[in-house]
Amino acid sequence: MQYHKITAEDVKELSALIGEANVVADEEKIDMYSRDEVSDKLWEKMPEVVVKPENAEQVSKVIKWANQKIVPVIARGGGTGLAAGAVPLSGGIVLSLEKMNKIIEVDTANLFMVLEPGISTGEVQRTAKEHGLFYAGDPCSAESSFIGGNVATNAGGNRAVKYGTTSRHVYGLEMVMPNGEIVTYGGKNVKDVSGYDVIHLFVGSEGTLGVITKIWLKLMPLPKFVATLLVPFAEMQQAINVVPKIMTAGIVPACLEFMDSESIKASEIYLNKKLPYSDAGAYIICQVDGTTEQQVESEYEIIGKICTDNQALEVFVSDNMASEERIWKARKAYAEALRMISPVYCMEDIVVPVSNIPAALDAIDQIAKRYKCRIPSAGHAGDGNIHCTVLREDRDEHTWHELKDSVLPEIYEVVYKLGGSLTGEHGVGAKRVEAMAKHMSPAQLGVLKSIKDTLDPNHIMNPGKVLLYS
The missing domain is CATH 3.30.43.10 (Uridine Diphospho-n-acetylenolpyruvylglucosamine Reductase, domain 2)
Known part of the structure; x- marks a missing residue:
């Protein structure tokens, strides 16, 4: 074009x-x-x-x-x-969209928030809490990412294992289409099957089909009781092997995260705070929430026993807000902490079925050894979303690009063989557009391109993202 x-x-x-x-x-x-x-x-x-x-x-x-x-x-x-x-x-x-930053309405009767896209996700969470309500979306970048961007990428985050990705909470959108028309779909109705599900076509479309200008978000009652467990293991495979056991124990944790040893050490240095068992091979971080203290206690006791029965070094349960914040700061600092080791890196966003996480991490470890590079990993164990990060360190530009061009295709091949996908929440963007074109069938790509070509025939909306055109 x-x-x-x-x-x-x-x-x-x-x-x-x-x-x-x-x-x-x-x-x-x-x-x-x-x-x-x-x-x-x-x-x-x-x-x-x-x-x-x-x-x-x-x-x-x-x-x-x-x-x-x-x-x-x-x-x-x-x-x-x-x-x-x-x-x-x-x-x-x-x-x-930084100037479109108004919360238009918090509807406590119907449990909805109507807002513009230029508000940080953290502000959405705090506003909901002020009204005794709960917005479940919780990306690690909540304090700096905008809710509009969360919708445009269908962001996941720490609580997606129980509460789903952003799409589950979006019930209405106002969009400006590629021809400039303003259209609204959905709103405060929790059920509406009149016509196609256009809302969830736009959610995750990464700005390629139009611009989101207003959002109707579904809220929930604020959980009354919350507990977070930090569980260190001597080895990564021990930690990851416990995840399917937790997920099949009749409990749906609000969060179920993991960090490998390099991620733990990097976060400790970045935060300048001693973390428990920071020499561990891996952490599992698990959060449970509920309406009664008895329910939450019962669930974290079951999870704790599963972990101790499966070689956990210790089970720490947060007993106050300060200890809970300390645990989550370590996990949410992952991206910034790695920049202290390597200012330039390539963070991936692969996703596999939960039962295949051990195989995926083992394969990534083998790839790292073969190419003599470091690929620390952390992520959302409860939904199979792994953020493995290839570090540049002191490589020159040419060697760095050669490394990426070798390592990333191998990681993607492993992921697809394990029934996964190359992005779980960060989006395709420009970074993964060629890889997606390789791993999708012509028929699949044809459907996506027919939608794009119909809605945006001049290809003005975010060209070069999601779909590869010659």
């Missing part, structure tokens, strides 16, 4: 449409929009202009203008993505 290049006159036209204060073309000021949290410079590209609309009507004006001119539009939330999904690889307009 041949795209129109933005001119000084175009910047004036955009300023006339949505206000000069909402249009930025100064290179110094737009540099931060050239990347997301992927640390590799391969996935950096300067936008030609950044727009910051204040409402859906302004988003509509920008997209109508871009569709007429054939200019790429890349919607951007908090910029915390790990797939180069919000990077303007074809130039054009980065449409930042």
Whole structure:
């Protein structure tokens, strides 16, 4: 696709449409929009202009203008993505949703929150809690990622094992389509089968089918009792082998996470706080919640016994908020902690059936040994989502790209042989678009492309992401 290049006159036209204060073309000021949290410079590209609309009507004006001119539009939330999904690889307009940051309504009678996309997920969680309610979505980047980005990538996070990914909590969306039309699907009805399930087509579409401008989120009553267990094991395989046993014990934990030894040590250094059994081969971190103290105690006792019966070194149960926060800080610091070891790395997001996690981790370990590199792992054991991270360390640019080009295809081959997929929650973005094209059948890709081509015939919405076009 041949795209129109933005001119000084175009910047004036955009300023006339949505206000000069909402249009930025100064290179110094737009540099931060050239990347997301992927640390590799391969996935950096300067936008030609950044727009910051204040409402859906302004988003509509920008997209109508871009569709007429054939200019790429890349919607951007908090910029915390790990797939180069919000990077303007074809130039054009980065449409930042940072000014659309209002909570429109908290409906305590129907358990809904209606809000704009530019609010951090942490703020959504806190607002729900202030009303005695609970938003279950909990990515590790909750304090910096935007709820709109969570919806656009169908983010998972620590509580997905019990409460599902973001899609389970989205009951309505207002979207600006690639032609600039504003459409709304769903709302506060918990059941609605009139027409196709368009909402869940847009959830996880990574900005390739339109821009999300309003969201109806389903909330839940706040769990009254919560307990977190930290369980160290001498070896990773011992820890991972206990996961299916927990999941088949008649309990659905709210969270069931794991960290390998390198991740534990890195988090301890990063947080500058001693962690219990930090020389362990692995941690299992498990959280249970419920409406009664008796239920929660019963569940964590069952899980604790399963762990001790299967070679756990110890079972620590958090007995106060401070100890619980300390446990979760260690897990959520994973990405930042690894940057202290290697400022540049390649974090993956593979997912396999839970029973195949041991085989996946063993294969990754063998790949790391074969290529003489380090690939620490942590992730969401309860739903099979593994964040294995290839570290660059002191390799030069050429050697680093050679390493990735060898290691990643082997990891993906293992994952698909085990019945898995190359991304569980971070999205395809640009980073995995070639790999997805390789592992999907032509028929599967054809269905996806027919949807894209119908809704966005000019391919202006986030080109180069999700689907590979020649």
